[in-house]
Amino acid sequence: MISSSSSSSSPSSSSSGSRKKKMKPGLTAQAETKWQTAAQEQVYGRRLLEALRPTGGAPAGPRAVKEAADSALALTARGQSRWSRAILLGRCRPRRKLLLKAGGRIRRGRRQPRSSAPVPLQQVSAELRGKKVRDRLRLLGRLVPGCRKLSASGLLEETADYVAALEMQVKTMRALTEALSAASLSAGATGEPGS
Amino acid sequence: MEKEGFWGQQWQATGAKLPPELNSGSAASDQLPQCFLNLNWKQPMAHDADFESALSSLVSSPCSNPPASADGSSIGELIGRLGGICNSNDISASSPYPSADASCYSTPLNSPPKLNLSVMDHRQQGRGGPPMPVNRVPGPQLGPFSAEPGFEDGAARLSCFAGRSSGSFAGQFGFLDPGNLSEASRSQCPKAGFGSCVGVGQSRSERPAHLEMKMRPKIDGSSTAEESEVGNGPEESSLSDRMTAEASSLRGITDNNSGKWKTATKRKGRRAPLSSSATNPPANMTEEESSDAKRCKTADRKGGAKNEVAKPKTEKNGHPGHREGKDNDHQPPEPPKDYIHVRARRGQATDAHSLAERVRREKISKRMKFLQDLVPGCNKVTGKAVMLDEIINYVQSLQRQIEFLSMKLATLNPQTDVSMENLLRKDIYQSRGPMPQPVFPAEIGTVLSYAHQPQTIALQSIVTSGLEAQFSLNSLQSSLRQSQSLQHATTDAYTDASSQLGGLWEDDLQNVAQTGFGQNHGQTHTGHLKIEL
Numbered sequence: 226m227i228s229s230s231s232s233s234s235s236p237s238s239s240s241s242g243s244r245k246k247k248m249k250p251g252l253t254a255q256a257e258t259k260w261q262t263a264a265q266e267q268v269y270g271r272r273l274l275e276a277l278r279p280t281g282g283a284p285a286g287p288r289a290v291k292e293a294a295d296s297a298l299a300l301t302a303r304g305q306s307r308w309s310r311a312i313l314l315g316r317c318r319p320r321r322k323l324l325l326k327a328g329g330r331i332r333r334g335r336r337q338p339r340s341s342a343p344v345p346l347q348q349v350s351a352e353l354r355g356k357k358v359r360d361r362l363r364l365l366g367r368l369v370p371g372c373r374k375l376s377a378s379g380l381l382e383e384t385a386d387y388v389a390a391l392e393m394q395v396k397t398m399r400a401l402t403e404a405l406s407a408a409s410l411s412a413g414a415t416g417e418p419g420s
Numbered sequence: 421m422e423k424e425g426f427w428g429q430q431w432q433a434t435g436a437k438l439p440p441e442l443n444s445g446s447a448a449s450d451q452l453p454q455c456f457l458n459l460n461w462k463q464p465m466a467h468d469a470d471f472e473s474a475l476s477s478l479v480s481s482p483c484s485n486p487p488a489s490a491d492g493s494s495i496g497e498l499i500g501r502l503g504g505i506c507n508s509n510d511i512s513a514s515s516p517y518p519s520a521d522a523s524c525y526s527t528p529l530n531s532p533p534k535l536n537l538s539v540m541d542h543r544q545q546g547r548g549g550p551p552m553p554v555n556r557v558p559g560p561q562l563g564p565f566s567a568e569p570g571f572e573d574g575a576a577r578l579s580c581f582a583g584r585s586s587g588s589f590a591g592q593f594g595f596l597d598p599g600n601l602s603e604a605s606r607s608q609c610p611k612a613g614f615g616s617c618v619g620v621g622q623s624r625s626e627r628p629a630h631l632e633m634k635m636r637p638k639i640d641g642s643s644t645a646e647e648s649e650v651g652n653g654p655e656e657s658s659l660s661d662r663m664t665a666e667a668s669s670l671r672g673i674t675d676n677n678s679g680k681w682k683t684a685t686k687r688k689g690r691r692a693p694l695s696s697s698a699t700n701p702p703a704n705m706t707e708e709e710s711s712d713a714k715r716c717k718t719a720d721r722k723g724g725a726k727n728e729v730a731k732p733k734t735e736k737n738g739h740p741g742h743r744e745g746k747d748n749d750h751q752p753p754e755p756p757k758d759y760i761h762v763r764a765r766r767g768q769a770t771d772a773h774s775l776a777e778r779v780r781r782e783k784i785s786k787r788m789k790f791l792q793d794l795v796p797g798c799n800k801v802t803g804k805a806v807m808l809d810e811i812i813n814y815v816q817s818l819q820r821q822i823e824f825l826s827m828k829l830a831t832l833n834p835q836t837d838v839s840m841e842n843l844l845r846k847d848i849y850q851s852r853g854p855m856p857q858p859v860f861p862a863e864i865g866t867v868l869s870y871a872h873q874p875q876t877i878a879l880q881s882i883v884t885s886g887l888e889a890q891f892s893l894n895s896l897q898s899s900l901r902q903s904q905s906l907q908h909a910t911t912d913a914y915t916d917a918s919s920q921l922g923g924l925w926e927d928d929l930q931n932v933a934q935t936g937f938g939q940n941h942g943q944t945h946t947g948h949l950k951i952e953l
Binding site: 288291357358392395399406 | 794811822823825
């Protein structure tokens with residue numbers, strides 16, 4: 226039973242990974258497809274595991290786990306997206322200055338970035354000038370790390386990439402927890418301690 | 421030299437019509453004129469009798485210096501100018517004219533010196549007099565050209581001038597900016613209002629249209645499409661066709677250049693369809709547009725200034741098929757542009773700001789559509805605000821799921837690690853004996869290797885107490901995972917599951933704490949759980 230559950234978990238995760246492969250044309254097509262490949266899932270999964278493993282000594286609170294997971298996700302993004310850079314920079318403080326010098330355009334989410342946002346939200350269009358839309362765009366900017374002051378188009382692109390990445394992260398972590406719990410279950414079941 | 425070889429080859433290709441006329445001049449002279457003319461008008465020369473006659477007149481002017489037509493003289497001046505351009509470096513002629521020309525033109529062309537010299541000599545012989553001021557105007561403009569494109573451009577301009585013999589040269593010269601004509605040649609020249617020259621050349625006379633049409637093919641497809649265009653040449657025999665074709669080509673060219681024209685607004689009502697077409701310059705040639713010289717000019721002015729976004733929605737109006745044939749030829753070789761072209765739609769503003777804004781708006785709407793596909797349940801929603809709402813909700817839910825899962829992982833992982841120290845003493849010795857480790861699939865092989873050592877030992881103690889809880893947890897997870905719609909179902913299920921699991925975890929954690937798990941850790945877990953749920 227346990228093996229069946231575990232075996233079911235693994236193929237399901239891999240199948241779900243392959244199931245979602247869609248080719249979308251457009252600028253951000255690669256954002257979606259790159260996160261939906263099974264290969265990416267495994268890459269991320271491995272990274273996540275490696276990140277989680279060394280936390281054996283110290284109690285890894287859920288926050289630490291989440292941060293490790295996010296860092297692994299950002300690593301998997303290879304720094305191509307703004308949010309991934311923001312996450313990585315947020316994690317490693319001492320390296321931030323180096324990265325800032327090297328990258329130039331990298332900036333933390335919470336800091337006041339340079340006024341390099343191409344177009345302030347107000348000037349974009351009549352509809353985008355609408356208050357509601359503008360507020361929501363601002364909200365979205367706060368949600369996505371590192372995209373506080375970003376133009377609408379850039380923000381939307383980052384959001385697309387971020388959403389795809391988050392979906393992959395959720396999928397992988399779920400599979401991981403299932404596997405772990407299945408393992409624990411199996412271990413527990415097989416080795417029923419007496420008391 | 422290379423140039424000569426090139427010219428010579430074209431010379432042969434074009435045929436023998438011109439050479440005899442050219443040869444009428446001095447032996448030295450015939451080289452340059454023929455090469456010069458061949459280079460620029462090879463196709464048309466081959467095919468068009470009228471053109472050749474014009475050419476011959478052109479050629480003959482320097483040679484014979486016909487005093488009759490002012491056109492001829494001006495054309496001769498132009499030829500001299502061109503020669504001057506070519507020669508800027510090389511000519512050390514003593515005559516004032518060449519020297520003046522050399523002074524005018526700064527950049528040297530790579531054309532062989534002797535050819536230029538011959539031209540210059542011709543000029544000298546032909547003219548005899550000081551150059552007219554009007555002729556000087558194009559000089560500086562023609563000056564800064566790189567060798568071949570400049571040469572061609574100059575030649576193009578020259579042809580334009582020749583064509584417009586009826587028109588005022590001064591005016592024409594004014595329009596002939598180097599950038600303008602060079603723009604026409606897709607491959608090399610920067611964007612410019614070639615259309616302006618052409619627009620100016622939108623003359624009533626047959627010859628200009630004729631010449632310009634011929635010129636256009638040459639300019640546009642200098643290397644490859646020339647032959648096809650040449651073939652097109654003879655098609656346009658009638659003047660009316662030429663005029664319309666010229667107009668359309670003008671339009672196309674100007675559209676290429678400026679990119680921002682609205683075919684609609686200033687149209688004389690000819691072309692109904694308006695396009696929101698993305699035009700690539702050669703493709704635009706077939707653009708329907710009617711010729712508006714004024715439009716050319718205005719567009720020209722605007723064109724240079726901005727970046728435009730190219731959308732490949734070219735709409736070919738029912739222009740004569742030959743134009744489209746030309747387009748097809750040109751379509752594949754997209755010239756490398758540093759600007760992106762945008763075509764304004766009918767009834768929309770054409771000023772720079774609105775166009776740029778429209779481009780941005782379209783980019784944004786494109787990205788919104790992409791997000792719509794990504795986020796489930798956004799298909800029915802219309803309107804940016806509501807869609808953004810959905811997107812925000814989705815992102816928040818995803819982030820919540822991740823936190824939830826990370827918490828779960830945290831309970832699974834460090835729990836075992838920490839408890840390992842604590843529990844090893846108590847339970848390991850008990851359960852160490854029988855510990856078969858089932859082999860899980862490779863995908864979670866690493867997990868297993870990790871899980872085996874610390875977790876199995878530690879979890880056993882937990883499992884005994886929370887086995888049922890975990891089983892229910894697993895079943896919940898599997899059911900959740902198998903649900904098709906990840907987002908909604910999972911969010912709903914998670915909210916339910918989290919409440920259930922929270923209780924379960926609390927039980928587990930309490931049990932763990934009892935077994936010595938790490939009370940701080942357990943409490944923080946419960947604390948977190950409470951906060952989350």
